[in-house]
Amino acid sequence: MSDLNATPNTPSTVPVVRFAPSPNGLLHVGHARSALINWRYARAHGGIFLLRIEDIDITRTRPEFEQGIVDDLVWLGLKWPEPVRRQSEHFEDYRAALDELRKLGLIYPAFLSRAEAAAIVRRSEVSGRAWPRDPDGAPHYPDIDRKRSESERRRRIAEGAPYAWRLDMECTIKGLDAPLGWRENGAGPEGETGYIVAEPAVWGDVILARRDVPTSYHLSVTVDDALQHISHVIRGQDLFAATSVHRLLQEILGLPEPLYCHHDLVRDRQGRKLSKSDGDTSIAALRAQGASPADVIAMAGLPPAS
Known part of the structure; x- marks a missing residue:
């Protein structure tokens, strides 16, 4: 090491x-x-x-x-x-980060259930149109909720419609001042090492807070690493691609960038x-x-x- x-x-x-x-x-x-x-x-x-x-x-x-x-x-x-x-025990820390992203206009309420989203993907693929998928193979979330008007969103929330919070990936990437990447001192699944160019767009509009929990893996791990002053993130290669999302969140939330080392499994x-x-x-x-x-x-x- x-x-x-x-x-x-x-x-x-x-x-x-x-x-x-x-x-x-x-x-x-x-x-x-x-x-x-x-x-x-x-x-x-x-x-x-x-x-x-x-x-x-x-x-x-x-x-x-x-x-x-x-x-x-x-x-x-x-x-x-x-x-x-x-x-x-620290949901308030994640709520604070989520509130910051909301103030920046980078997240939106997502109302589609899993079944509804899956049905949209299935109809597209049956008709012969390929649907983008993330590095884990999951289909990207449809853009219906991202395109809803603010008045429509407020109406649905007021009516008690369940929703999660998702990152507007396209908007977030457009707001970056410079290309994003990280220093990789281990190796990715394909042997990638050195300076890695981040590709958060391949994940689509990732979920940042769920309907029953005010956070998600991507948000909580990024906030925790900053609050705990983690200097070296050493983890398995199965999380190599997810680093692109974590670097994006670090950048827009003004959090420090640790070194990364992804080890083989x-x-x-x-x-x-x-x-x-x-x-x-x-x-x-x-x-x-x-x-x-x-x-x-x-x-x-x-x-x-x-």
Whole structure:
């Protein structure tokens, strides 16, 4: 990890890294890899390793999963300062960022249900017109709500229509003063490294606040990294493309830009990244089978602890 020695654009005088799991399932070997890479980097450079609990998905998170995360990480030998930041306890921070974006005129209320949006996409594709999709394969949100008048939006809200908040991607990109990118000290899925040109437009009008929660992954992770003075974002290659959205939000909200390092993933025999549904690769299952921390470290593709 010596290629992370560049100076980030943050107020930190020492490296600050974080491991930020969601308590909606058991940690697996891939999570162990990411946590250990962050932990080892902090130790090697006199930095700080933070644990953050990303629990904004209130319908899926469970206290027992959070406790399992803590138990697994302690078993692996990791330590972190308390208190741990839980996103569910900081919704006001995300509301404040959302309010700023609203004042800038960069977000709009999105009223279409998933079924309604899917039906529009399906009709377009059946008629032979290709529909743009994001790097994860999800179709872009239709532009119907973006084009609604303010009076129509106010009327629907007053009538109690449920809505989420989405970023007006085209408008936001037009407002940039200069091209956007980031310093990549790891590598993307195709081996990309060095200065990476951000391409947020490929994500379409991303959701920034949901109907039942005043934030989304993209918004909360960007705000949290700034508030916690994260200097080095070290995470898996599956989040490489999402960095374009995070850099865009940092730019328009005036937040600092950390260094990024995307590491390769632990994959199964079919070459797929591990999932929380793969119970046999969970750290808890491996512990129950008699595996040692050294065994899990080896399975994560890392050298033994020094």
